[in-house]
Amino acid sequence: MSDEKATDTRIQGEGDRESARRYNQATREFVESGRVEEAAARAGDQDPKEAERAEKAGAEKAKEKDPAVHRDYQKPTRD
Numbered sequence: 437m438s439d440e441k442a443t444d445t446r447i448q449g450e451g452d453r454e455s456a457r458r459y460n461q462a463t464r465e466f467v468e469s470g471r472v473e474e475a476a477a478r479a480g481d482q483d484p485k486e487a488e489r490a491e492k493a494g495a496e497k498a499k500e501k502d503p504a505v506h507r508d509y510q511k512p513t514r515d
Contacts (some may be wrong), residue, residue, distance in 0.1 A: 484510055488507075491507065
């Protein structure tokens with residue numbers, strides 16, 4: 437292993453502070469942009485069956501299922 441890799445402090449591992457800082461900044465900018473309602477409306481217009489398939493596909497990648505989460509995709513989220 438080279439000395440450059442051994443002394444590279446930018447590699448912080450899982451959950452590193454720099455990535456968290458970038459994520460938090462991007463999230464803050466998105467919220468402040470006023471596009472949240474638009475994104476929520478688009479998500480609310482999604483086909484319930486497609487939403488359920490997407491949720492299942494994401495859950496397959498999860499290490500474990502959260503027993504507290506229950507979603508009824510047939511029930512509308514907004515009027």
